[in-house]
Amino acid sequence: MESTVITVRTGGRPSVVDLTGQAADFVAGRGDGLLHVFAPHATAGIAIIETGAGSDDDLLTALDDLLPTDDRWRHRHGSPGHGRDHVLPAFIAPYATLPVLGGRIALGTWQSVCLVDPNGDNPTRQVRFSFLAG
Template identity: 55%
Template sequence: MTGTFTTRTVDVTAGSAETMHDLTNTCSAFLREVAHGRDGLLNVFTPHATSGLAVIETGAGSDDDLLAALREVLPADGRRRDRHGRAGPGHDHMLPALVPPHATLPVVGGELQLGASQSVVLVTTGRDVPDRQVRLSFLG
Protein backbone atom coordinates (compact mmCIF):
# COMPACT_ATOMS: atom_id res chain seq x y z
CA MET A 1 0.00 0.00 0.00
CA THR A 2 1.44 3.33 -0.99
CA GLY A 3 0.76 6.37 1.14
CA THR A 4 0.61 9.94 0.04
CA PHE A 5 1.95 12.97 1.82
CA THR A 6 0.50 16.43 1.23
CA THR A 7 1.42 19.58 3.12
CA ARG A 8 0.32 23.19 3.09
CA THR A 9 1.07 26.30 5.12
CA VAL A 10 -1.82 28.51 6.19
CA ASP A 11 -1.56 32.05 7.52
CA VAL A 12 -3.33 32.99 10.74
CA THR A 13 -3.81 36.53 12.00
CA ALA A 14 -3.57 36.09 15.76
CA GLY A 15 -3.51 39.80 16.59
CA SER A 16 -1.52 41.54 19.29
CA ALA A 17 -3.12 39.93 22.36
CA GLU A 18 -2.98 36.44 23.78
CA THR A 19 -5.52 34.39 21.94
CA MET A 20 -6.83 31.03 20.88
CA HIS A 21 -7.63 30.73 17.18
CA ASP A 22 -9.84 27.79 16.17
CA LEU A 23 -8.29 25.84 13.29
CA THR A 24 -10.83 23.01 13.13
CA ASN A 25 -12.64 24.23 10.01
CA THR A 26 -9.31 24.97 8.30
CA CYS A 27 -8.11 21.42 9.07
CA SER A 28 -11.37 19.89 7.82
CA ALA A 29 -11.30 21.93 4.59
CA PHE A 30 -7.70 20.84 3.96
CA LEU A 31 -8.66 17.19 4.44
CA ARG A 32 -11.63 17.50 2.06
CA GLU A 33 -9.16 18.70 -0.59
CA VAL A 34 -6.40 16.17 -0.07
CA ALA A 35 -7.54 13.06 1.81
CA HIS A 36 -10.10 11.86 -0.78
CA GLY A 37 -11.80 9.56 1.73
CA ARG A 38 -8.58 7.90 2.89
CA ASP A 39 -7.54 7.04 6.41
CA GLY A 40 -4.36 8.57 7.76
CA LEU A 41 -2.89 11.17 10.07
CA LEU A 42 -3.08 14.94 10.09
CA ASN A 43 -0.11 16.69 11.63
CA VAL A 44 -0.55 20.33 12.58
CA PHE A 45 2.61 22.35 13.38
CA THR A 46 3.37 25.99 14.15
CA PRO A 47 6.98 27.21 13.76
CA HIS A 48 6.71 30.00 16.34
CA ALA A 49 8.49 30.18 19.70
CA THR A 50 5.47 31.78 21.36
CA SER A 51 2.65 29.57 20.03
CA GLY A 52 1.36 26.09 20.59
CA LEU A 53 -1.48 23.82 19.49
CA ALA A 54 -4.15 22.36 21.72
CA VAL A 55 -7.11 20.07 21.28
CA ILE A 56 -9.68 21.57 23.62
CA GLU A 57 -13.34 22.46 23.96
CA THR A 58 -13.99 26.03 22.86
CA GLY A 59 -16.84 28.40 23.53
CA ALA A 60 -17.83 26.93 26.89
CA GLY A 61 -15.17 28.69 28.94
CA SER A 62 -12.36 26.17 28.63
CA ASP A 63 -10.51 28.39 26.17
CA ASP A 64 -10.56 31.34 28.61
CA ASP A 65 -9.64 28.99 31.45
CA LEU A 66 -6.59 27.73 29.54
CA LEU A 67 -5.35 31.28 28.90
CA ALA A 68 -5.92 32.16 32.58
CA ALA A 69 -4.02 29.06 33.70
CA LEU A 70 -1.12 29.96 31.40
CA ARG A 71 -1.04 33.47 32.90
CA GLU A 72 -0.76 31.89 36.37
CA VAL A 73 1.92 29.38 35.41
CA LEU A 74 3.86 31.77 33.14
CA PRO A 75 3.31 35.26 34.60
CA ALA A 76 4.51 38.24 32.58
CA ASP A 77 5.99 39.90 35.64
CA GLY A 78 9.54 40.46 34.40
CA ARG A 79 11.15 37.72 36.50
CA ARG A 80 12.53 35.94 33.44
CA ARG A 81 15.67 37.41 31.94
CA ASP A 82 17.38 37.00 28.61
CA ARG A 83 21.01 35.94 28.35
CA HIS A 84 22.09 39.56 28.80
CA GLY A 85 20.16 39.91 32.06
CA ARG A 86 17.36 42.04 30.61
CA ALA A 87 13.70 41.41 31.42
CA GLY A 88 11.98 40.02 28.39
CA PRO A 89 9.21 37.83 27.06
CA GLY A 90 10.69 34.64 28.51
CA HIS A 91 7.27 33.61 29.78
CA ASP A 92 5.97 33.59 26.20
CA HIS A 93 8.94 31.55 24.98
CA MET A 94 8.20 28.86 27.59
CA LEU A 95 4.69 28.29 26.20
CA PRO A 96 5.65 25.45 23.78
CA ALA A 97 6.94 23.41 26.73
CA LEU A 98 3.37 23.37 28.11
CA VAL A 99 1.31 23.67 24.92
CA PRO A 100 3.37 21.89 22.25
CA PRO A 101 3.83 23.38 18.77
CA HIS A 102 2.39 20.25 17.14
CA ALA A 103 -0.54 17.85 17.20
CA THR A 104 -1.06 14.61 15.29
CA LEU A 105 -4.69 13.65 14.79
CA PRO A 106 -6.44 10.61 13.29
CA VAL A 107 -8.25 10.85 9.97
CA VAL A 108 -10.80 8.16 9.08
CA GLY A 109 -12.59 8.13 5.76
CA GLY A 110 -11.06 11.51 4.96
CA GLU A 111 -12.52 13.17 8.05
CA LEU A 112 -10.83 14.50 11.16
CA GLN A 113 -11.69 12.33 14.16
CA LEU A 114 -12.31 14.65 17.09
CA GLY A 115 -14.64 14.21 20.03
CA ALA A 116 -18.01 16.00 19.97
CA SER A 117 -16.68 19.02 21.90
CA GLN A 118 -13.07 19.07 20.71
CA SER A 119 -11.49 21.72 18.52
CA VAL A 120 -7.95 22.22 17.22
CA VAL A 121 -6.70 25.64 18.34
CA LEU A 122 -3.61 27.77 17.92
CA VAL A 123 -2.67 29.18 21.33
CA THR A 124 -0.63 32.38 21.18
CA THR A 125 0.70 34.40 24.08
CA GLY A 126 3.36 36.38 22.22
CA ARG A 127 2.16 39.82 21.35
CA ASP A 128 5.08 40.80 19.14
CA VAL A 129 4.11 38.76 16.06
CA PRO A 130 0.47 39.25 15.02
CA ASP A 131 0.71 36.99 11.95
CA ARG A 132 1.42 33.30 12.41
CA GLN A 133 1.80 30.29 10.17
CA VAL A 134 0.50 26.79 10.69
CA ARG A 135 1.61 23.82 8.58
CA LEU A 136 -0.97 21.13 7.87
CA SER A 137 0.38 17.77 6.67
CA PHE A 138 -1.69 14.73 5.71
CA LEU A 139 -0.18 11.29 5.49
CA GLY A 140 -2.60 8.69 4.20
Protein backbone atom coordinates in the same frame (compact mmCIF):
# COMPACT_ATOMS: atom_id res chain seq x y z
CA MET B 1 2.69 13.36 2.15
CA GLU B 2 0.64 16.41 1.28
CA SER B 3 1.22 19.69 3.09
CA THR B 4 0.05 23.30 3.12
CA VAL B 5 0.67 26.40 5.20
CA ILE B 6 -2.09 28.73 6.39
CA THR B 7 -1.71 32.22 7.80
CA VAL B 8 -3.51 32.94 11.06
CA ARG B 9 -4.09 36.47 12.32
CA THR B 10 -3.95 36.39 16.13
CA GLY B 11 -3.91 40.14 16.76
CA GLY B 12 -1.92 41.98 19.37
CA ARG B 13 -3.04 40.07 22.45
CA PRO B 14 -2.92 36.50 23.78
CA SER B 15 -5.37 34.32 21.91
CA VAL B 16 -6.69 30.85 21.24
CA VAL B 17 -7.71 30.49 17.59
CA ASP B 18 -9.90 27.59 16.47
CA LEU B 19 -8.39 25.96 13.37
CA THR B 20 -10.77 22.99 13.21
CA GLY B 21 -12.66 24.17 10.13
CA GLN B 22 -9.51 24.87 8.16
CA ALA B 23 -8.01 21.53 9.22
CA ALA B 24 -11.22 19.71 8.26
CA ASP B 25 -11.21 21.39 4.84
CA PHE B 26 -7.60 20.29 4.32
CA VAL B 27 -8.31 16.58 4.98
CA ALA B 28 -11.74 16.44 3.33
CA GLY B 29 -11.89 13.65 0.77
CA ARG B 30 -8.40 12.34 1.55
CA GLY B 31 -9.46 9.00 3.09
CA ASP B 32 -7.71 7.50 6.12
CA GLY B 33 -4.42 8.72 7.53
CA LEU B 34 -2.87 11.19 9.94
CA LEU B 35 -3.16 14.96 10.12
CA HIS B 36 -0.14 16.69 11.59
CA VAL B 37 -0.63 20.31 12.67
CA PHE B 38 2.54 22.31 13.34
CA ALA B 39 3.16 25.91 14.42
CA PRO B 40 6.75 26.77 13.41
CA HIS B 41 7.11 29.43 16.11
CA ALA B 42 9.06 29.57 19.38
CA THR B 43 6.16 31.19 21.22
CA ALA B 44 3.01 29.37 20.11
CA GLY B 45 1.48 25.94 20.55
CA ILE B 46 -1.25 23.65 19.24
CA ALA B 47 -3.91 22.45 21.68
CA ILE B 48 -6.88 20.13 21.41
CA ILE B 49 -9.45 21.87 23.59
CA GLU B 50 -13.11 22.80 23.78
CA THR B 51 -13.85 26.29 22.53
CA GLY B 52 -16.83 28.61 22.77
CA ALA B 53 -17.83 27.67 26.34
CA GLY B 54 -15.07 29.60 28.09
CA SER B 55 -12.38 26.91 28.08
CA ASP B 56 -10.25 28.94 25.67
CA ASP B 57 -10.30 31.92 28.06
CA ASP B 58 -9.71 29.56 30.99
CA LEU B 59 -6.62 28.23 29.21
CA LEU B 60 -5.20 31.74 28.80
CA THR B 61 -5.95 32.47 32.47
CA ALA B 62 -4.23 29.25 33.54
CA LEU B 63 -1.19 30.16 31.45
CA ASP B 64 -1.07 33.58 33.12
CA ASP B 65 -1.21 31.90 36.53
CA LEU B 66 1.42 29.29 35.64
CA LEU B 67 3.66 31.57 33.55
CA PRO B 68 3.16 35.17 34.74
CA THR B 69 4.15 38.08 32.51
CA ASP B 70 6.52 39.71 34.98
CA ASP B 71 10.25 40.40 35.15
CA ARG B 72 11.37 36.95 36.43
CA TRP B 73 12.36 35.72 32.95
CA ARG B 74 15.96 35.83 31.70
CA HIS B 75 14.76 36.04 28.09
CA ARG B 76 13.89 39.76 28.05
CA HIS B 77 13.43 41.13 24.53
CA GLY B 78 9.96 42.15 23.37
CA SER B 79 7.05 43.16 25.58
CA PRO B 80 7.25 42.82 29.39
CA GLY B 81 7.20 39.17 30.43
CA HIS B 82 7.84 37.94 26.88
CA GLY B 83 10.27 35.35 28.24
CA ARG B 84 7.29 33.32 29.43
CA ASP B 85 6.09 33.06 25.82
CA HIS B 86 9.30 31.20 24.98
CA VAL B 87 8.61 28.70 27.78
CA LEU B 88 5.07 27.96 26.50
CA PRO B 89 6.05 25.19 24.00
CA ALA B 90 7.32 23.10 26.92
CA PHE B 91 3.73 23.07 28.23
CA ILE B 92 1.71 23.29 25.00
CA ALA B 93 3.61 21.56 22.21
CA PRO B 94 3.87 23.32 18.85
CA TYR B 95 2.29 20.32 17.14
CA ALA B 96 -0.51 17.75 17.30
CA THR B 97 -1.11 14.59 15.27
CA LEU B 98 -4.69 13.44 14.77
CA PRO B 99 -6.29 10.41 13.13
CA VAL B 100 -8.28 10.98 9.95
CA LEU B 101 -10.94 8.41 9.06
CA GLY B 102 -12.80 8.61 5.80
CA GLY B 103 -11.57 12.15 5.17
CA ARG B 104 -12.73 13.44 8.57
CA ILE B 105 -10.66 14.31 11.63
CA ALA B 106 -11.54 11.84 14.41
CA LEU B 107 -12.08 14.43 17.16
CA GLY B 108 -14.25 13.96 20.22
CA THR B 109 -17.59 15.75 20.52
CA TRP B 110 -16.27 18.95 22.13
CA GLN B 111 -12.69 18.90 20.83
CA SER B 112 -11.26 21.58 18.56
CA VAL B 113 -7.81 22.04 17.06
CA CYS B 114 -6.48 25.39 18.27
CA LEU B 115 -3.47 27.64 17.91
CA VAL B 116 -2.48 28.99 21.34
CA ASP B 117 -0.58 32.25 21.02
CA PRO B 118 0.20 34.22 24.19
CA ASN B 119 2.64 36.49 22.33
CA GLY B 120 1.06 39.80 21.38
CA ASP B 121 4.31 40.93 19.73
CA ASN B 122 3.64 38.78 16.62
CA PRO B 123 0.09 39.31 15.32
CA THR B 124 0.42 36.93 12.34
CA ARG B 125 1.32 33.23 12.56
CA GLN B 126 1.84 30.38 10.15
CA VAL B 127 0.47 26.88 10.73
CA ARG B 128 1.39 23.87 8.61
CA PHE B 129 -1.11 21.09 7.96
CA SER B 130 0.39 17.83 6.68
CA PHE B 131 -1.53 14.70 5.71
CA LEU B 132 0.06 11.28 5.68
CA ALA B 133 -2.18 8.76 3.93
CA GLY B 134 -2.72 5.46 5.75
